[in-house]
Amino acid sequence: MRQGLRVLGVAIRAEKAVFAGAVLASALYGGMTVASAWALGWATGNVVIPAFHDGRTGEGALWTGVLLIMGTALLKAIGVAGRRLLAGLMQYRMQARSRRDVTKQYLRLPLAWHHRHPTGQLLSNASADAEAAWAPLAPLPMAVGVIVMLVTAAIGMIITDPILALVGFLIFPAIAILNLVYQRKLSPLATRAQQLRAEVSEIAHESFDGALVVKTLGREELETDRFRRRAHELRDANIAVGRVRGLFDPMLEALPTLGVLAVLALGAQRLSTGAINSGELVQVAYLFTLLSFPIRALGWVLAELPRSVVGWERVQSVLDASGSMEYGRTALTGTNPASLQVTGLSYAYGESRVLHDVTFDVPAGRTVALVGPTGSGKSTLVQTLVRLVDPDSGEVRLDGEDLRDLAYGGIAEAVALVPQQTFLFDDTVRGNVTLGLPADDEEVWAALRLAQADGFVSALPGALDTRVGERGTTLSGGQRQRVALARAVVRRPRLLILDDATSSVDPQVEAKILYGLRDAAEASTVVVVAYRMATIALADEVVYLDRGRVVDHGPHAELIARCPGYRNLVTAYEREEAERAAIAAEEEEVSA
Secondary structure, X not given: OHHHHHHHHHHHHHOHHHHHHHHHHHHHHHHHHHHHHHHHHHHXXXXXXXXXXXXXXXXXXXXXXXXXXXXXHHHHHHHHHHHHHHHHHHHHHHHHHHHHHHHHHHHHOOHHHHHOOOHHHHHHHHOHHHHHHOHHHOOHHHHHHOHHHXXXXXXXXXXXXXXXXXXXOOHHHHHHHHHHHHHHHHHHHXXXXXXXXXXXXXXXXXXXXXHHHHHHOOOHHHHHHHHHHHHHHHHHHHHHHHHHHHHHHHHHHHHXXXXXXXXXXXXXXXXXHOOOOHHHHHHHHHHHHHHHHHHHHHHHHHHHHHHHHHHHHHHXXXXXXXXXXXXXXEOOOOOOOOOEEEEEEEEEEOOEEEEEEEEEEEOOOOEEEEEOOOOOOHHXXXXXXXXXXXXOEEEEEEOOEEHHHEOOOHHHHHEEEEOOOOOOOOOEHHHHHHOOOXXXXXXXXXXXXXXXXXXXXHOOOOHHHOEOOHHHOOOOHHHHHHHHHHHHHOOOOOEEEEEOOOOOOOHHHHHHHHHXXXXXXXXXXXXXXXXXXXXXXXXXXXXXXXXXXXXXEEOHHHHHHHOHHHHHHHOHHHHHHHHHHHHHHHHHHHHO
């Protein structure tokens, strides 16, 4: 209960004016509900009864009665409309604020944090959990506002007969006990249901994201079964929650009725002794029936509190997550190609260290190839070069400035990364290249030409205006890579990093791209993760990594001569081709 009230307090402080308006509207509704009873009583005593006794009624009294009843009804309707409108506004504003805060926190948190949290859970935090956290806000203004009705009715009961009022008020401790039991029963069930929502979302996301694997390996039935099992668990959890709520709601509804019966039972006894008259008994009983609606409104809020607390805690677990990157105030002022210095850099995923004391320099305007076997730490190293993650030790400097000292956005202005896994948005070619950058079509075409993508883009039905589909599904792998490269080039980065970004492009096109990058009028310093001999040979220098360490570095020809590991790696494809050619020649000689 304390946690739930604390959550509600957050919303009330955030939306003071809206909440106050909703409560006033609800108070107007509650006051007019009690006033309507008084108006009806006045009309009965001054219009209806005289009409029965005398056969007629005064015109003034008749119009007064009509105006009282219609006026209270109109004000009551205004109260209902205002309360619903403002309560909904408050709820949806808080949900939108939570979604924005969670999304901003996702963007602030480093990539290492995202590696530890599945995508389905993150989607659930921003959607289902944000909705659940503020679900009680819809009935809250009503519950607070109708306290006016509750207080008015309670005062009327006390004035009429304090003893009957005291008996009726015994339902309030009963409600407190009922709510205590309800909270303790429902909280763990609501927690489990919210967790299962995240897991169902996670499984669905994995299945959709891996649709190609699922279909090519014929795993449709297995994935369907996996989703079905978890969905059934969620169904059962929701049923368990509904079962508890199903027991709580009728009991809460029954308490006011039991109070009325208790009041009537005791009132009949007091009536027989002459302590009260029949009118007073009817008045107390009627006033007690008015208490049922405020109690029911409070029950709606109490029913939503356990789920609200669970949603709030799951949202707060994201907002309170540590590890967000700190930024300095240094700004890079140059426009020429930048120099890069990596010194003593080490990084580990948990207990698994993938980079060990990595040190190398990239002079401004030069092209350096990062080469190494699979699992040697190249992609992790690339992530540190653009500060997607911070190293455990060591430093990365751009033009002599530590990346951690640069102002927010400074790295993005100077460095562009084309990652290993290409991602295109469901947008036009132009939209995917610019991504909000104020670049004209001439600049876009220039970037596409440099990426060797202008040919196929001009052949598309709408050229730059052609939509590429979700994740660029209408394009081939090589075409997607070239559009992603154009996206980086159009920003004219001072440092361009290619993480195996041309692996789906044939060697001839790849060579043209790299030559173009070197010969461009506004050339960049280039760091390229490469495997092909032709690509590596174009680099000014090679950094050879193995098991997270820099084994050797220098020009390609020198490394071929002096480093056996490097030589074996980069000549593997050529040796395989030579062996195949030799086997084919032997087979021809035998057949001859």
